[in-house]
Amino acid sequence: MTCDESLKTQAYLDGELDAADALKAEAHLENCAECQALAADHADLKAAMAGAPYHRAPAALRARIGAALDAEAKTEANVVPLKAPRRSGFWLGAGSGAGGMAIAAVLAFLVFMPANNAMVADLADAHVRSLMGEHLIDVASSDHHTVKPWFAGHSDISPPTEDFKADGFTLVGGRADYVHGTRTAVVVYRHGAHVINLFAWADRDARLPGTSSRDGYRMVFWKQKDLDLAAVSDVDPAELDRFVDLVKKSQGRE
């Protein structure tokens, strides 16, 4: 037999209640034998746990992690200079005259379009797969405080995860997915009967198509900070644009 108020009492004992609720809990505790027993157990356990050893990280481990982080930082730093000169050097150089611009545009079309088409196809496939029922959501939650840390542990990407329920787009969860040879973090929203998959992956300096559609699904691409994003859905195009605007604005707030 457990008193209906036992979770409240526990919250009071844990110091989780505000002043008003704490007063109520105290009053209840005075008259409830069950909650009094709970309070006694709570104190016993607290005393028992107080003697528990606290394990500090050994110096050797600390040093090992420090070295691993230094190596990681160096690897990341090396990736940037490789990309940057190509963009500012080659492309700006090629684009210094109008003719150069035209050449660059044609090159960009030739180089990036096939990749884009494959990416678009793979995104559409991933979207459809997710609707087939077996793998829409890895973490189901409408609380972005829950979804965000989940991504931290399950992908290397931290996508925007704000809930836009007030605007008609409800956050329902997230999953890790593999699209076009790239690890992506996918944030899942519902809009009425429609599902919107918001894919995010690390920006690799690839050109994005802007908008595209495939198999009746519309996609909006954009870059945000160091991420590439794609919203995919069969929702009304105007609604999808509105959703994309909300996500962009939310990132400004973060």
Added chain:
Amino acid sequence: MDEKRRRFEALAMPHLDAAYNLARWLTRGGAEADDIVQEAMLRAFRSFDGFRGEAVRPWLLAIVRNCHRSALEQKKRHAAAPLDDRDDTEIAADDPTPEASAIRHGDGRELNKALSTLPEEFREVVILRELEEMSYRDIAVVTGTPIGTVMSRLARGRALLKAELTGGSHDV
């Protein structure tokens, strides 16, 4: 040291002890705690660019917890040996000071043993609350569950642990 590395050193590394302590308790004092913490710190560093302003500790501990979970799943999938086959030997290496042993239930070994009888979902909330002294809200972040679930699991976990520690009846 570059800017990101410096920021990580200043904001995340102060919680390395908390990360290690959590890993040690989650792994029942196992030696794999070292690898879990290192993996967690690297993952945290990689996703640190996307990290903005929230509390660092629950965020970091959530990653430690997730690394522990995946290690556990991997073990379950690959190793035939049941998890509970190993405890006393490894835990024995984790001897607390003689003073701590004197406290009957405060003994790390006994506590570890009692804690290891708890199912994972109860064990982790008890550890986070009692040993890391986290708020319900932060525990919800770390475990990826609603606060209401944290509260009921905590109540159940404490009752189970209390029964185990007092060696009394298990009919909680």
